[in-house]
Amino acid sequence: MSEHVHRDDFGARLGMWLFLVTEIVLFGGLFIGYSYMRYKYPVEFHHGGAELNATLGVINTLVLLTSSLTVVLAIVAIQRAEKKQAMVFLGTTLALGLTFLVIKSFEWAAKFHHGLYPNAPHLGTLPPGEQVFFGLYFTMTGLHGLHVIVGLSLLSVMLWWVATDRIRADRYIHLENSGLYWHLVDVIWIFLLPLFYLAA
């Protein structure tokens, strides 16, 4: 048996992109649904948006944009064989991702406290358009939140692999692909901010 190890980094990136486009279509369907419902219930969506905390939405946007930057900087560091730098950048990304989730959980907790959660009795007394707004809000930010958790899990493994030299200057496709996933999570949030938090 020879020691030849087959590697196809382009193929790996193509595979990741093909997966990512299915994610784009998944969220795209929800965005199209949102557009129709907003067209149908403009006033109710305006009221729904006013209930949300725009400041927290904007802070979370800055947190995610910065975490996207640190992932891409971690890749630059690995390309230059600056292992410590790469670990610092990845660690920062993980910290920012956790910050996003903490802010999000405070936000959801406040909504729950006001009787706004799926199938809540109070929600049932609101006009149908507002029920649709909060239904979409919880579905879309919830699905996005799950993606943040998956992304953080992947990036934690990447940090471990950088630490143990499984990811090196000559071999970092796993880090690149995990980074691609994290950026897509960021792009989805870029759309969620104006659709929900700035809708008022």
Add this chain to the structure above:
Amino acid sequence: MNEHAEHSLEHADHPGYGTFIKVWVALLILTGALVGVSHLGQTYAVWGLLTLTPLKAGLVFYFFMHLKYEGPLLKIVVLVTLGTLLIFFALLFSDVAFH
């Protein structure tokens, strides 16, 4: 083999930290602009949403997701997907318009 040659060639000249930091600054400025226009009224807010948001997403796709440094295949994959979504969007709203 060809793919490998291409890969090492393309990775021979990687963008540095500076490029990505500039893109990040642009993203922060665009976010500020988006929040700003959302306070100017409904029309401005909708136009801000339709122009600034895709621009931000485009910057992330093009620079952070390295599409700028990829060959045509990955670019086509993404464009076909976005085109498909746009067609579905247009079909839905053409249906809504005639109801």
